[in-house]
Amino acid sequence: MADVILVLNAGSSSIKFSAFDVAGGALDLAAHGQVEGLFSSPRFVAFNAKGEKTGEHAWAEGTKLEHADAILHLVAFLRGRAAGHSLVGMGHRVVHGGARFTKPVLTNDEVLDELETLTPLAPLHQPHNLKPIRIIAERNPGLPQVACFDTAFHATQAPLAQAFALPESITKQGVKRYGFHGLSYEYIASALPGIAPDAAKGRTVVAHLGNGASLCAMHAGKSVASTMGFTAVDGLMMGTRSGNIDPGVILYMLDELGMNARDIEDVLYRKSGLLGVSGISGDMRALLASSDERARFAIDLYVYRIGRELGSMGAALQGLDAIVFTAGIGEHSKEIRQRVCEQAAWWGIELDAQANDRGDPRISTASSKVSAWVIPTNEELMIARHTLALIEGASA
Numbered sequence: 482m483a484d485v486i487l488v489l490n491a492g493s494s495s496i497k498f499s500a501f502d503v504a505g506g507a508l509d510l511a512a513h514g515q516v517e518g519l520f521s522s523p524r525f526v527a528f529n530a531k532g533e534k535t536g537e538h539a540w541a542e543g544t545k546l547e548h549a550d551a552i553l554h555l556v557a558f559l560r561g562r563a564a565g566h567s568l569v570g571m572g573h574r575v576v577h578g579g580a581r582f583t584k585p586v587l588t589n590d591e592v593l594d595e596l597e598t599l600t601p602l603a604p605l606h607q608p609h610n611l612k613p614i615r616i617i618a619e620r621n622p623g624l625p626q627v628a629c630f631d632t633a634f635h636a637t638q639a640p641l642a643q644a645f646a647l648p649e650s651i652t653k654q655g656v657k658r659y660g661f662h663g664l665s666y667e668y669i670a671s672a673l674p675g676i677a678p679d680a681a682k683g684r685t686v687v688a689h690l691g692n693g694a695s696l697c698a699m700h701a702g703k704s705v706a707s708t709m710g711f712t713a714v715d716g717l718m719m720g721t722r723s724g725n726i727d728p729g730v731i732l733y734m735l736d737e738l739g740m741n742a743r744d745i746e747d748v749l750y751r752k753s754g755l756l757g758v759s760g761i762s763g764d765m766r767a768l769l770a771s772s773d774e775r776a777r778f779a780i781d782l783y784v785y786r787i788g789r790e791l792g793s794m795g796a797a798l799q800g801l802d803a804i805v806f807t808a809g810i811g812e813h814s815k816e817i818r819q820r821v822c823e824q825a826a827w828w829g830i831e832l833d834a835q836a837n838d839r840g841d842p843r844i845s846t847a848s849s850k851v852s853a854w855v856i857p858t859n860e861e862l863m864i865a866r867h868t869l870a871l872i873e874g875a876s877a
């Protein structure tokens with residue numbers, strides 16, 4: 482009987498899954514896919530490890546599919562194909578671990594209750610991340626479920642790097658810089674020694690450029706600083722999020738523009754970034770393909786903001802040995818990589834244009850003072866590794 486670990490990444494309107502076969506100590510991707518558009522027009526799609534479609538289903542337009550029903554559909558699909566396989570554990574992406582959870586944890590009622598208290602710190606993500614754990618625990622209480630946190634990798638940052646210059650009465654409520662995308666950075670840190678040993682040992686900035694985007698300053702594979710702070714809206718310009726802005730702008734929106742907190746949240750999280758600036762799209766591919774002047778300006782600002790924040794990360798590291806690009810834009814857009822590297826030429830980055838066109842792991846020249854790399858991230862594998870380690874630890 483082959484063991485399987487199922488990884489879930491549940492958001493407000495989608496649930497992504499990856500199933501890994503546990504073969505000896507290794508984890509092999511067996512299937513992946515998602516249910517998306519839960520509350521508009523739900524669609525399910527699944528692929529095998531080769532990327533061939535193995536299942537799909539669409540619900541009627543306007544159907545509102547609860548998370549529980551989406552998960553039941555998913556589990557039923559996997560069961561139907563699981564002859565000879567046994568589900569030994571589930572791993573979940575949970576955005577916030579707060580101050581207590583600085584490592585992945587086996588969940589139980591007490592852990593889940595505590596994680597729920599962190600909802601005010603990540604209201605758009607935390608409740609959706611936790612919901613599937615409760616749903617599965619009710620139906621299958623004996624199944625080990627592991628929560629893996631996007632904040633945990635940054636727990637190594639010094640108190641100075643985590644602090645805001647705010648009064649203690651506010652700071653002690655947990656208002657500090659946590660940092661996010663930690664599972665992605667942890668995966669990159671685990672891959673670096675095999676791909677770029679000097680970058681693994683040195684001062685490296687990893688640029689996770691997806692719909693959400695952030696930079697992480699790593700020294701010898703440990704997080705030293707990051708551009709995301711208390712929430713995942715800080716730092717870089719993103720697909721639809723603003724990144725950092727003068728906090729006075731928020732007061733202006735409140736006092737002068739008659740906006741309330743929910744209106745402002747909507748602007749900062751869903752209507753800003755590439756979408757807000759271009760007025761066209763939050764999708765980088767669409768902007769790169771557009772000849773509209775506003776699309777050009779949005780891309781210029783996106784690259785400029787990365788350059789500014791790269792300076793800040795380099796200062797936190799007291800120098801720079803390597804930069805690594807990852808996630809959708811980082812892995813696939815040679816134009817954005819080229820522009821970021823050109824802008825960062827003063828750091829001593831010399832791009833190898835052909836290597837960049839090919840998307841080689843190393844995209845800087847042999848003589849480049851600071852090396853540049855493209856490494857695909859794999860947050861799901863990172864979650865599966867943690868899940869396997871905790872299950873094995875619990876049964877040892």
Ligand code: ADP
Pocket residue numbers: 690691692693720763764765766767769808809810813814815
């Ligand atoms: P998420 O953060 O939701 O996981 P991804 O990591 O998949 O998102 O990144 C999505 C972003 O990557 C989108 O802006 C998309 O346009 C961009 N992207 C994907 N492929 C390309 C490409 N070939 N060229 C430019 N941008 C791309």
